[in-house]
Amino acid sequence: MNETTIANSPVIERVRHELKRRKLTVVSREQISPSMLRLVFSSDDLADFTSSAPDDHIKIFIDTGADKPEMRDYTPRSYDNEARRLTIDFALHEAGPVTAWAIGARIGDELDIGGPRGSAVLKGPKRFILIGDETALPAIGRRIEEAADGTSIISLVAVADEKDRQSFGTKAALDDHWLVRPEAASTDPSVFITALRDLPLTAETFVWIAAEAAVARAIRNYLVEERGHPLTWLKASGYWTKGKADGADKAI
Numbered sequence: 368m369n370e371t372t373i374a375n376s377p378v379i380e381r382v383r384h385e386l387k388r389r390k391l392t393v394v395s396r397e398q399i400s401p402s403m404l405r406l407v408f409s410s411d412d413l414a415d416f417t418s419s420a421p422d423d424h425i426k427i428f429i430d431t432g433a434d435k436p437e438m439r440d441y442t443p444r445s446y447d448n449e450a451r452r453l454t455i456d457f458a459l460h461e462a463g464p465v466t467a468w469a470i471g472a473r474i475g476d477e478l479d480i481g482g483p484r485g486s487a488v489l490k491g492p493k494r495f496i497l498i499g500d501e502t503a504l505p506a507i508g509r510r511i512e513e514a515a516d517g518t519s520i521i522s523l524v525a526v527a528d529e530k531d532r533q534s535f536g537t538k539a540a541l542d543d544h545w546l547v548r549p550e551a552a553s554t555d556p557s558v559f560i561t562a563l564r565d566l567p568l569t570a571e572t573f574v575w576i577a578a579e580a581a582v583a584r585a586i587r588n589y590l591v592e593e594r595g596h597p598l599t600w601l602k603a604s605g606y607w608t609k610g611k612a613d614g615a616d617k618a619i
């Protein structure tokens with residue numbers, strides 16, 4: 368890495384948060400699109416809830432009667448300390464314990480969460496390409512909504528149905544691309560790579576990728592190896608792994 372690259376690299380500030388476990392109650396349930404269920408939770412425990420980056424995650428704990436609860440990562444889609452509310456969007460798919468819980472959740476049901484333990488706050492980039500599937504849509508939507516004036520964002524989101532498209536209020540200049548493919552194709556990276564071939568990839572563009580782990584890896588490899596995008600301007604995560612429970616791979 369040369370000096371210019373270092374000088375021009377984005378700064379990622381790591382912020383630690385006090386690790387707390389909170390008990391929440393479901394206060395609203397809305398099917399916002401065919402494959403996305405939005406639950407809003409309320410609790411006095413949320414008075415000091417903090418999430419400093421759009422791709423933060425909390426742990427959801429589900430008691431299955433085993434020795435330890437099942438734990439999965441979810442994005443705080445939005446939160447409001449004064450109103451003591453937290454919103455989480457659940458992508459619906461082959462149901463493991465958390466998705467099954469969300470599908471069955473009713474107003475008044477309780478959920479235990481932990482975290483976020485920390486946030487990776489990205490400083491510097493004014494241009495973004497945000498790439499992901501339904502599980503990444505909460506983080507992508509949040510980044511678009513929280514973007515400052517003067518930011519430009521291209522989003523590439525794969526969904527199973529035209530009706531799964533979402534719209535976001537933003538100060539950024541947004542060029543959103545919705546890649547409609549069947550859910551069975553959620554492990555095929557080609558829909559993303561075909562779309563990326565037509566997109567300019569200018570210097571100092573931060574590329575954020577989250578999808579099924581093999582898909583995220585293939586997109587990352589295409590951008591780094593074929594397009595020469597610097598690793599310092601890219602973050603790729605596997606938000607789930609086909610055929611594997613609790614299959615997050617956050618450091619691709």
Ligand SMILES: Cc1cc2nc3c(=O)[nH]c(=O)nc-3n(C[C@H](O)[C@H](O)[C@H](O)COP(=O)(O)OP(=O)(O)OC[C@H]3O[C@@H](n4cnc5c(N)ncnc54)[C@H](O)[C@@H]3O)c2cc1C
Binds near residue numbers: 457463611
């Ligand atoms: C940092 C981070 C943030 C995340 N944020 C969100 C979020 O805000 N909303 C959200 O919906 N998800 C989010 N995810 C993904 C979510 O944690 C996983 O999809 C998780 O596996 C779901 O748990 P589960 O108990 O339903 O299934 P698991 O018990 O983990 O898995 C059961 C089966 O379902 C399959 N499976 C898991 N996810 C999918 C999928 N998306 N499509 C098809 N099959 C799947 C697995 O391969 C496995 O065979 C996030 C993941 C990470 C790492």
